[in-house]
Each structure stands twice: as C-alpha cells, then as structure tokens.
Amino acid sequence: MKEKSICAAIRLLCMTGLIGGSTALCLSAHAQEAGIQRVEITGSAIKRIAKEGALPVQFLSAADIQKTGAKSVEELVQSLSSMQGFTTASESVNGGGGGVQNASIHSIGAAYTLVLLNGRRIASYGSGSAVNLASIPMSAVERVEILTDGASTLYGSDAIAGVINFILKKNQQDFRFDAGVNRPGKKGGGNSNFSMSKGFGDLDKDGYNFLVTYAHDAQRELNAKDRDFAKTGLRRFTENGKTYSTYLLAANTAPASATLSLKDNTVKIFSPAYFKTGACAPNTAFVGTAEDKSCWFDYAGTVQLVPKSERDSLFSSFNMKLNPELNVFGELVLSKYKQTARYAPAAQRLSLPLTGALY
Incomplete structure (x- = not known):
C-alpha cells in the first residue's frame, strides 16, 4: 500500500509539473509498479544513430x-x-x-x-x-x-x-x-x-x-523418366502447319551414333541400331533425315530430378x-x-x- 501511494503521489506531481525531469521519473515509477520482463536481443553490434533507422x-x-x-x-x-x-x-x-x-x-x-x-x-x-x-x-x-x-x-x-x-x-x-x-x-x-x-x-x-x-x-x-515434362529432351510442336523440334540431345554418345573414317578421308556418322533394325535404340531419339539414319542419345530421361x-x-x-x-x-x-x-x-x-x- 505504501509503494502504491508513493507511485500515485509521483504521478500526481508529474501531472502538475512540480518535479524536474518528470518524464524519466514517471516512467521509472511505472516500471517499478508493473515489473520488468526479461528480454533477449540478438543482432548487430554496430553503434548507430536514431536517424539511420x-x-x-x-x-x-x-x-x-x-x-x-x-x-x-x-x-x-x-x-x-x-x-x-x-x-x-x-x-x-x-x-x-x-x-x-x-x-x-x-x-x-x-x-x-x-x-x-x-x-x-x-x-x-x-x-x-x-x-x-x-x-x-x-x-x-x-x-x-x-x-x-x-x-x-x-x-x-x-x-x-x-x-x-x-x-x-x-x-x-x-x-x-x-x-x-x-x-x-x-x-x-x-x-x-x-x-x-x-x-x-x-x-x-x-x-x-x-x-x-x-x-x-x-x-x-x-x-526424370517418371515425369512427363522431363522424360525426354526432344520436344515437337506445330506452328502454321509446320512441325518443329527443340531438343537437348547428344550426337556423340555411344551407342546412339558411331563415326566411320572412310578411305577417301571422309567421315560418316550413323546409328548402328537404326542401320540394323530400322529403329532407334532405347534412350535415343531420331532427329536426322532418313538418309542420315541418325539417332541421338536422349540423356534427359536418364538423370534424376x-x-x-x-x-x-x-x-x-x-x-x-x-x-x-x-x-x-x-x-x-x-x-x-x-x-x-x-x-x-x-x-x-x-x-x-x-x-x-x-x-
């Protein structure tokens, strides 16, 4: 009761402006009456001024x-x-x-x-x-x-x-x-x-x-093979009645393609599986013309997402x-x-x- 009376008296004096530095004193009185909770602060240790924000x-x-x-x-x-x-x-x-x-x-x-x-x-x-x-x-x-x-x-x-x-x-x-x-x-x-x-x-x-x-x-x-959007690197689409393709394939990877060095110093690239059976091997895709008989390795479907x-x-x-x-x-x-x-x-x-x- 005595503490509450003192706090009430200080607040009255603050209101009438009879005590110098009334703001700090009143805040102190309020803090003593309400109690102070423990606060933990983590962050920057750089000293700053108030205007910096x-x-x-x-x-x-x-x-x-x-x-x-x-x-x-x-x-x-x-x-x-x-x-x-x-x-x-x-x-x-x-x-x-x-x-x-x-x-x-x-x-x-x-x-x-x-x-x-x-x-x-x-x-x-x-x-x-x-x-x-x-x-x-x-x-x-x-x-x-x-x-x-x-x-x-x-x-x-x-x-x-x-x-x-x-x-x-x-x-x-x-x-x-x-x-x-x-x-x-x-x-x-x-x-x-x-x-x-x-x-x-x-x-x-x-x-x-x-x-x-x-x-x-x-x-x-x-x-990648378990999802339709990633199971192949070959994408075909049609625009104005014409067929186009975008692809992420590898031409040099065996067994998709083999390179032959001929006696006339020319180089022939062909697909062994297509040459033998008329179809591309698994994990390969046909991207050439019928004359080239070219199958490229479709590596997109062999990796993991x-x-x-x-x-x-x-x-x-x-x-x-x-x-x-x-x-x-x-x-x-x-x-x-x-x-x-x-x-x-x-x-x-x-x-x-x-x-x-x-x-």
Whole structure:
C-alpha cells in the first residue's frame, strides 16, 4: 500500500509539473509498479544513430517456420523472398552441386552470405567460406534472423550480402516427438522425417539445462523418366502447319551414333541400331533425315530430378548459470549426410575404322 501511494503521489506531481525531469521519473515509477520482463536481443553490434533507422532484418519464429511447411533448412531458405542464386540438393544431379546446400542473399553468392549458428560462425565446406546447410538440424532450430543488408564492416567480406543466423532451442524440459511423411501423386520423390528432443533442468530455476535432439530425414529419388515434362529432351510442336523440334540431345554418345573414317578421308556418322533394325535404340531419339539414319542419345530421361539422400543429425547443448551475470555453455552438432546421385554418360565419340564389311 505504501509503494502504491508513493507511485500515485509521483504521478500526481508529474501531472502538475512540480518535479524536474518528470518524464524519466514517471516512467521509472511505472516500471517499478508493473515489473520488468526479461528480454533477449540478438543482432548487430554496430553503434548507430536514431536517424539511420532500423536495419532490414527478417525474423522467423517457430510458428512462422511451422507455417512454411519446411522439413529441412534447405526448404526453409528456398521459401525466403530475399534468397536467390542458392544451391539446392536437386542441383546435384548430373555432376553439379555435389550434395551442397547453401544460402545466397540477393543472388550475390554463397561465399558472401554469412551463416551463423547461435550468433557464432560454423565450419565451412571445401576451401571457401560458404556453409553447407545440410549440417544444420532443422528440428533444433527455434527461430531464424536474416539481415538482408551488408555487414562486412562487422563480420568481414563473407557478409557483404548479409547474414542469416539460426538460433537453436535451449532451456527445453519436455519431451517432443515430430514425424512427417510426404508422398506425391505419381511415382518417386517421396520423403519422410522424424525428430525427438528432451531437455533436463530449468536454467532459471535449477541453474542448468541440458538438451539433446536427434533427427532423421530420408528423401527418395525422383527420376526424370517418371515425369512427363522431363522424360525426354526432344520436344515437337506445330506452328502454321509446320512441325518443329527443340531438343537437348547428344550426337556423340555411344551407342546412339558411331563415326566411320572412310578411305577417301571422309567421315560418316550413323546409328548402328537404326542401320540394323530400322529403329532407334532405347534412350535415343531420331532427329536426322532418313538418309542420315541418325539417332541421338536422349540423356534427359536418364538423370534424376531429385537425388536420393539421407540425413542424421544430433544436437546437444549444456547451459549453466554460475551467477546472475555469468553463464557457461557448450554445444555439440553432429551431422551425417549421404546422397546418391545418378549421372548421364559422358558424350564420348565412338570411332570405327572401316576395314571390311560393316556386319
């Protein structure tokens, strides 16, 4: 009652303007009466003036992440409007990507987009500075903060495009289990995942917290031959009564074509299967004239749209409060990612010297 009376008296004096510096004093009185909640702030450490305004920061809470339906960090990054020019797992087909999944803000490049884990740098892949997102467990992510403006003055040249900071869960006590299965309407491309996590101890009450999270993700392969839009590189269409073709085919790949070096120093390219049976071999397409008897290798239908992959992730954290001003923490992130990609045969030419009968 005494405290409330004092606060009421201060508010009365503020209203009458009898106390100098009334605004700060009244705000202090309101804060003491209402109580102060704990607020945690992560972000840039650069000192700024008020007229500069706020930095362009995107914030994704746990609820926002759940609404996106993303089952992996890669899928989450793809859903962000500020991300362009990044590498996905599907780009690992036919010799590209190598299973790497990275982030690129405004298509400036993965080498210039800094990826942080709880505000700290994590190991990069290869000899560059880009981070493979496949090593970050989605089940352990609590929120994501994306700075879509350059921060090279604070972090270095790898933050020219911006910064994406993954904040992992902490101070969790309950047991959580999540599972999901996705099955397309057509053959291939399904995926499944499950994760479980358990925490021990309340950091505020017990002075410590230990959290363990395990997740497993499995992606089935999606072959190009299983989808009509990708099963062939040969597309025919009609315009003004005339037939045209657009194609992504290889003329030099055996057994589609063979090259004969004749005695008169001329070169003859023909298709052995067409020459023998009058029809092109499997995975080849007829694109020449009847005189040429030419079948080209239709490699588009032999590759994968999405490669087969599996990911196992283990995240563990320990936090201990030594005193109200000092905490001790430790984090362990283990991730094993396996990808099986299919490659189309190299476009090699098969040359045969003609020394006798062809058959």
